[in-house]
Amino acid sequence: MKMYMKLLSVVLVMLCLFMLASCENPKSGIDPFSNGGNERNMIVVISDIHLGADLAYAECKDNLPSLEKLLKQIKASSNVKELVIAGDLLDEWFVPAPINTYQGKDQADFVKRIAAANKGVIDAFKSIIDEKKITVTYVPGNHDLTVTEASVELILPGIKQARDPELGLGTYSPTGHPEIAIEHGHRYNFFCAPDPFSNQEIAPGTISPPGYFFTRIAALHVTQGFPAAGDTLPIVTPNASGDESQNLLYGYWKIWEWAVNYLKIKNRFDEKIIVTNFNGFTGTYAVNDLVPFQKTANGLIDVNLYKGIQDTWAQRQAHNRVPVNIPTQQAIAGSDDPNEMDNQAKVQYFENPNSDVRIVVFGHTHVPRLKTFNDHQGRKSIYVNSGTWIDHNTLDSTAMNFVVITPQNNNGSSQTFVKLYSFKNEIVTEMAADSLKP
Numbered sequence: 001m002k003m004y005m006k007l008l009s010v011v012l013v014m015l016c017l018f019m020l021a022s023c024e025n026p027k028s029g030i031d032p033f034s035n036g037g038n039e040r041n042m043i044v045v046i047s048d049i050h051l052g053a054d055l056a057y058a059e060c061k062d063n064l065p066s067l068e069k070l071l072k073q074i075k076a077s078s079n080v081k082e083l084v085i086a087g088d089l090l091d092e093w094f095v096p097a098p099i100n101t102y103q104g105k106d107q108a109d110f111v112k113r114i115a116a117a118n119k120g121v122i123d124a125f126k127s128i129i130d131e132k133k134i135t136v137t138y139v140p141g142n143h144d145l146t147v148t149e150a151s152v153e154l155i156l157p158g159i160k161q162a163r164d165p166e167l168g169l170g171t172y173s174p175t176g177h178p179e180i181a182i183e184h185g186h187r188y189n190f191f192c193a194p195d196p197f198s199n200q201e202i203a204p205g206t207i208s209p210p211g212y213f214f215t216r217i218a219a220l221h222v223t224q225g226f227p228a229a230g231d232t233l234p235i236v237t238p239n240a241s242g243d244e245s246q247n248l249l250y251g252y253w254k255i256w257e258w259a260v261n262y263l264k265i266k267n268r269f270d271e272k273i274i275v276t277n278f279n280g281f282t283g284t285y286a287v288n289d290l291v292p293f294q295k296t297a298n299g300l301i302d303v304n305l306y307k308g309i310q311d312t313w314a315q316r317q318a319h320n321r322v323p324v325n326i327p328t329q330q331a332i333a334g335s336d337d338p339n340e341m342d343n344q345a346k347v348q349y350f351e352n353p354n355s356d357v358r359i360v361v362f363g364h365t366h367v368p369r370l371k372t373f374n375d376h377q378g379r380k381s382i383y384v385n386s387g388t389w390i391d392h393n394t395l396d397s398t399a400m401n402f403v404v405i406t407p408q409n410n411n412g413s414s415q416t417f418v419k420l421y422s423f424k425n426e427i428v429t430e431m432a433a434d435s436l437k438p
Helices: 003-022 064-076 107-116 119-131 149-155 210-223 244-262 314-317 328-333 338-350
Strands: 041-045 080-086 135-139 180-183 359-362 370-376 382-386 403-404 415-421 429-436
Touching: 041 314, 064 080, 064 119, 080 180, 080 359, 107 119, 107 149, 107 359, 119 135, 210 244, 210 403, 338 359, 338 370, 338 382, 359 403, 359 429, 370 415
Parallel strands: 041 080, 080 135, 180 359, 359 382
Antiparallel strands: 041 403, 370 382, 403 415, 415 429
């Protein structure tokens, strides 16, 4: 009887401990980094972390501890083969307009400040790299557009970098998987694709597109506490001549009109508030320098910075290795629409007869989603957006997103699985999943 009671007590204690552990770890039922076998073949994709040099205004601050935890889970997995960072790891753009980004120094100093401000996350990445069991691959985004290979290597020594010959771009297919294409996606965006043609007399050698200035204003809008507008934008009307270039510039103005009204700042639009000293720019600029203007209703539309940008989109696409041409009007109008980015996965890859890619992963939009298409051969294909890790994502209620691709393996699976997850509140939630046969 005594022995029976002792055994019962042990069982009850174990049961209580199990229940307590379950309550403390509600995500224990989901292990996104296990394939159910021993093979190391899983590919994890994460993007849009936006590590800043100053946590006073960085977009990712509160989520940093959770990211550290996730990276440690990835490192502990015996099935993850590769971790791909699909752009916007480091943020040179989200800096309030009056702040000197490099503080009078250089990019090397800037990325060192990012590493110091985000030490836990950087150390977690370095720990995975140093262990050499999981390959860590970096692909450039638009917010780290001008961050050089040497600068990334400076703070993450040994990281693999997937870059195009042109600075600020890269598309990556994991070794042995040409059917997978991972890129940030900004090369298809009129406001965010590298622009080596505009402003060359003002800022020789610059590749920074207008999205850079847009983001500097956005950061000021946030740090000013989402204020009421300090100024109003003069109205521009279509040029009566019907000139195509003028019509395109009017469309460009419409996007800026939306941006200025959405990202309100306290300052007047003629105030020189945007401090550059960045990527060839040395001046300090006003909102009025960026927004097209018109002296006479229905007359000539002009602009100071990015003069002629509406006429060089075809050249930019050629320079940026865009496979399928995007009409300029479509590119301008869709530059603030996440759906247009999703559509480009279909156009550039699945409908492109020169492409055999069947799984595309983009970041950039901060809108995590998974969509299924048929390619030009009628085969099922999958597009997934890897979302973001910024603290406040106004475009989607989920947060801390990542993608896991599990190719067919030696454990009898004939399918390649693609799954999209959220780590919100440090609970792993499967948001969407699909699969295809190779």
